[in-house]
Amino acid sequence: MSTTGRLPKVLQRLTEVAIAVTILAAVVVLLVTALADVPLDAPVEFTPDEDTYSLSSDAWGSGTILEAVGTARFTERSASLVALWAAAVLTYAVSAITLLVLLRRILQSISAGTPFVEANAKRIRAIGILIPVFGLLIQALHWATALVTMDTVAAEGLHIRASLSPNLTYLFIGLVIIALGEVFRYGSQLQADVDLTV
């Protein structure tokens, strides 16, 4: 029985393309990082010396920059930075592929006309758990990068800061998806009842 439109099939194909592109991009980036002497970008947070960077505006008055989030480009790379870079690429790739594979399986079952099954409830719950977990992992890598660079980088008038502030957006998105998974679990129970009604 298939009462669904073409959209799930189109989305399924898109997730397959996205999985292939992610794998290819991760392999290319890792190879280029390992083999070529390319500059590496690292996310960092800066705290400038007091009164180092001032702001002035005719409309709003004047002040100083207290902290800034940005990117540091290392043209001469250390082994620890290359390792952190590779770990970041792998984390991004594994996160994206895992979520895309789960999404593809959900879309497959929707295309087959059987969306309300226990397996989909489990997949949706897994997505809801993995999004904040992967978000935290990526933030931990940013933190580790800042920790490594903090001790070694000298920048005039700037202090590089390592901070691990949990991103509550990922947690909120995860909770919403877990709630959706519970709706699917209830839906799968209703579907089982309907299937066994003669």
Next chain:
Amino acid sequence: MAITVHLDWLLFDRRMTVAELSKRVGITPANLSNLKNGKAKAVRFSTLEAICRELQCQPGDLLSHTNTPEPPN
């Protein structure tokens, strides 16, 4: 389940097969087998009516209740 379905006995008595009854009632043989084997969770009144009509019986001939305690979940 404390509800027992006597479809197999009724079919035997009427010399009728599951396939024939399913065709007359208008439900799939798989669904009728679920009912016969006690796997069904619910029966629609329309299905019950059609089975009673074709087998010329009462709902009480098809279903009975036994007072066996439900196993704990």
